[in-house]
Amino acid sequence: MSESIDRGRRQLLTVATTLTGVVGVAFAAAPFLASWKPSARAKALGAPVEIDISKLEPGAMLKIVWRGKPVYVVRRTPGMMESLVNTDDKLADPRSERSLQPEYAKNDQRARNPEYFVVLGVCTHLGCAPQGHFDKGDPEISADWPGGFFCPCHGSKFDLSGRVYKGVPAPTNLEVPPYAFVDDQHVLIGLDEARVG
Numbered sequence: 001m002s003e004s005i006d007r008g009r010r011q012l013l014t015v016a017t018t019l020t021g022v023v024g025v026a027f028a029a030a031p032f033l034a035s036w037k038p039s040a041r042a043k044a045l046g047a048p049v050e051i052d053i054s055k056l057e058p059g060a061m062l063k064i065v066w067r068g069k070p071v072y073v074v075r076r077t078p079g080m081m082e083s084l085v086n087t088d089d090k091l092a093d094p095r096s097e098r099s100l101q102p103e104y105a106k107n108d109q110r111a112r113n114p115e116y117f118v119v120l121g122v123c124t125h126l127g128c129a130p131q132g133h134f135d136k137g138d139p140e141i142s143a144d145w146p147g148g149f150f151c152p153c154h155g156s157k158f159d160l161s162g163r164v165y166k167g168v169p170a171p172t173n174l175e176v177p178p179y180a181f182v183d184d185q186h187v188l189i190g191l192d193e194a195r196v197g
């Protein structure tokens with residue numbers, strides 16, 4: 001966690017320095033970061049959006065909109081993370097080789113920090129919004145349901161890392177957008193190392 005946060009912080013400082021250079025204003029990095037809020041127009045164009053995760057309880061999910069698309073942030077419990085182990089044979093792309101995510105999210109948890117799962121809420125079949133069904137054995141899904149996301153449009157199922165199950169219409173895992181931790185209570189959606197410099 002701390003390494004991820006530190007990386008994110010360094011990255012943000014780099015971006016802040018770059019942006020101040022572009023607009024030619026001599027802000028110090030820290031005050032600039034503290035006051036930096038993208039305008040509505042900048043948000044519409046895809047500017048990073050900062051999320052406060054300080055009140056997100058274990059097992060809960062929050063939703064925001066970035067670039068006109070829903071983004072989910074799930075705070076996974078240890079039990080939720082356990083459900084991600086030894087499930088490869090049930091998944092269509094368990095290693096996320098055919099799916100879209102930043103390199104730092106190409107792991108079983110598909111995350112920088114396993115506790116927080118950040119994902120686009122857009123089904124990879126035809127774009128409906130999958131719903132969080134996090135309880136094991138959810139009666140709306142099946143008795144052996146381990147918890148995950150369910151798309152109500154045509155029944156695609158995804159695990160708690162957004163990895164798609166075999167035999168459903170969605171061809172690939174849910175997409176993980178670029179993101180960075182500002183600190184341990186804030187996540188910035190829309191920014192990662194690949195976009196810096």
Ligand code: FES
Pocket residue numbers: 123124125126127128151152153154155156169170
């Ligand atoms: S849009 Fe999700 S299963 Fe078809």
